[in-house]
Amino acid sequence: MPRTSLGCLFSIAAIAVVATFMGCSSSANPAGPGPTAQPEEAGAPPEPADGGAPDGQADADVPPPCTGTPTECAVLWEQKASDRFDAAVKNPAALAAFAKAVPKGGDLHNHLTGAVYAETYLAWGQADGDCINSTTFSAVFSNQCSASTQPVPASGAFFDQIIGAWSMKGFVPGTALADSGHEHFFNTFGKYGAIAGAHRDDDIADVLKRAADENQVYVETMFNLGKNVGTLAASTWTATPSSMTAADLPAFYDSLIASPTFAAQVNLDAAVVDSAATSYRTILGCAGASAPAACQVGVRFISQVSRTGAADTIFGQLVSAYEMAAKTKHIVGVNLSSPEDDVPSLVNYELHMAMLDFLYAHYTVPNTSPLHVTLHAGELAPKFLPVGHETDNTFHIRRAVEVGHAERIGHGLDILTETEPMALLDDMRTKNVLLEVCLSSNDQILEVSGVNHPLSEYLKKGVPVALATDDQGVSRSSMAGEFAKAAVDQKLTYRQLKTMARNSLEHAFLPGASVWTSVSDATAVAACARTATMGLGDQPNATCKPFLDASERATMQWELERRFLAFESKQ
Numbered sequence: 282m283p284r285t286s287l288g289c290l291f292s293i294a295a296i297a298v299v300a301t302f303m304g305c306s307s308s309a310n311p312a313g314p315g316p317t318a319q320p321e322e323a324g325a326p327p328e329p330a331d332g333g334a335p336d337g338q339a340d341a342d343v344p345p346p347c348t349g350t351p352t353e354c355a356v357l358w359e360q361k362a363s364d365r366f367d368a369a370v371k372n373p374a375a376l377a378a379f380a381k382a383v384p385k386g387g388d389l390h391n392h393l394t395g396a397v398y399a400e401t402y403l404a405w406g407q408a409d410g411d412c413i414n415s416t417t418f419s420a421v422f423s424n425q426c427s428a429s430t431q432p433v434p435a436s437g438a439f440f441d442q443i444i445g446a447w448s449m450k451g452f453v454p455g456t457a458l459a460d461s462g463h464e465h466f467f468n469t470f471g472k473y474g475a476i477a478g479a480h481r482d483d484d485i486a487d488v489l490k491r492a493a494d495e496n497q498v499y500v501e502t503m504f505n506l507g508k509n510v511g512t513l514a515a516s517t518w519t520a521t522p523s524s525m526t527a528a529d530l531p532a533f534y535d536s537l538i539a540s541p542t543f544a545a546q547v548n549l550d551a552a553v554v555d556s557a558a559t560s561y562r563t564i565l566g567c568a569g570a571s572a573p574a575a576c577q578v579g580v581r582f583i584s585q586v587s588r589t590g591a592a593d594t595i596f597g598q599l600v601s602a603y604e605m606a607a608k609t610k611h612i613v614g615v616n617l618s619s620p621e622d623d624v625p626s627l628v629n630y631e632l633h634m635a636m637l638d639f640l641y642a643h644y645t646v647p648n649t650s651p652l653h654v655t656l657h658a659g660e661l662a663p664k665f666l667p668v669g670h671e672t673d674n675t676f677h678i679r680r681a682v683e684v685g686h687a688e689r690i691g692h693g694l695d696i697l698t699e700t701e702p703m704a705l706l707d708d709m710r711t712k713n714v715l716l717e718v719c720l721s722s723n724d725q726i727l728e729v730s731g732v733n734h735p736l737s738e739y740l741k742k743g744v745p746v747a748l749a750t751d752d753q754g755v756s757r758s759s760m761a762g763e764f765a766k767a768a769v770d771q772k773l774t775y776r777q778l779k780t781m782a783r784n785s786l787e788h789a790f791l792p793g794a795s796v797w798t799s800v801s802d803a804t805a806v807a808a809c810a811r812t813a814t815m816g817l818g819d820q821p822n823a824t825c826k827p828f829l830d831a832s833e834r835a836t837m838q839w840e841l842e843r844r845f846l847a848f849e850s851k852q
């Protein structure tokens with residue numbers, strides 16, 4: 282059946298509200314964006330690989346008929362995309378193709394060294410002449426090769442063993458804690474850490490290439506920063522770190538910033554950030570005439586501070602994050618990383634929140650640093666809580682929001698075991714705290730998935746949510762994989778997933794005003810409101826363009842809408 286006829290039938294039969302004002306003809310909408318206004322680019326969706334199209338055709342380049350206003354056409358096309366999604370959910374191959382092509386906004390929870398696939402690390406290690414320990418599978422530099430190591434293999438049984446040790450590929454959990462996904466997952470990082478650390482800029486380039494390939498527009502990636510001020514803080518604090526209490530923080534802070542080398546150490550830390558922000562572009566060739574699409578993916582850095590470290594070092598790294606953000610726009614946030622259910626993490630949880638509270642008062646309230654806070658919180662499950670900490674899953678999220686001033690929460694898995702969970706969910710909605718959902722990670726580390734995952738509780742309460750990858754290399758996942766998992770495992774609809782993509786940019790730690798007054802119903806600000814000749818994502822009109830030009834966030838949001846239009850108009 283010709284596409285044109287189906288378009289008319291569809292609009293009349295399936296979307297009555299659209300059909301009341303939608304004209305049906307075989308011509309493309311002259312006022313709307315149309316396919317010719319949506320140039321193909323590397324980040325644009327490929328043709329669907331499978332059916333799901335009502336007519337069974339791979340019709341990615343054929344514009345659907347629409348003679349309505351741009352907004353009327355957008356409504357029609359969104360419904361067609363939703364129908365294509367519903368059909369694809371029943372077909373893994375079709376869903377994978379759809380998930381890869383659909384615009385996804387930003388990945389807000391991305392650990393840099395966990396984001397790169399093991400095969401990529403091995404290729405770099407092989408080029409560097411590195412070696413791998415024959416029994417622990419840990420990488421060492423070329424000058425540390427020994428009788429207990431082997432050169433990095435390119436294939437074969439040893440290669441496969443390393444991939445298994447460095448990721449969740451083929452992992453089968455045992456009954457003992459030591460054989461759990463929890464342990465295996467967290468143990469991977471140390472095994473490939475030498476190669477990952479030596480290739481920071483390659484890591485970033487790799488992440489952005491994958492992001493471009495999956496139609497993402499933005500990534501906030503986390504890696505260890507602030508080491509120089511962290512070291513200075515450790516030398517400034519003369520007592521044992523474990524003796525530190527919240528009451529010590531004011532004097533400790535005063536001592537730290539009074540150090541004659543404090544400013545120099547901050548500058549060294551900030552230089553690391555600036556170096557990372559420019560070096561990856563050199564690797565990608567962004568200055569060249571044929572710069573790859575990865576160069577167009579927006580990126581910002583988040584300082585991840587290991588919560589298992591010594592308290593003095595942690596405090597120094599947190600201070601550095603605030604100081605760095607005041608000096609360079611490339612770092613926008615701070616996060617506490619490493620297993621939340623590790624004993625030191627649990628013992629010091631309240632102290633870490635007190636540190637963040639102290640620094641919030643010192644930097645955020647007087648507006649001397651633009652740094653934002655996102656926290657892993659509630660990444661806990663009873664099965665993995667150590668002895669003596671069985672009730673620690675009752676307060677972490679609340680304390681992260683109320684004391685740590687977290688604007689986003691990573692994981693939030695234990696929300697229903699928190700004290701007064703419904704009130705906490707209401708608080709999160711009221712405070713507009715976004716949940717970063719990492720479905721693959723939650724399944725692999727804490728064995729929480731399906732109906733046992735609390736995502737539906739967050740959605741029911743109206744807490745903003747965005748999908749994220751956590752450690753896609755370790756998980757052997759991707760943003761597309763998370764999208765597909767959300768569709769199958771969490772039964773989310775196309776429009777819910779679209780709202781999540783919008784949420785990711787709304788809650789990104791980017792500068793600038795939002796293009797939305799309401800994300801949930803896609804209501805734009807007055808300057809960029811829909812008109813008879815401009816829909817969301819169209820060429821911006823004379824009132825919208827200045828608004829977008831003044832806001833990096835809004836520019837990215839508009840680009841996401843442009844991509845949605847391009848994607849949906851081809852379904």
Ligand SMILES: [Zn+2]
Nearest residue numbers: 392657691751
């Ligand atoms: Zn994480």
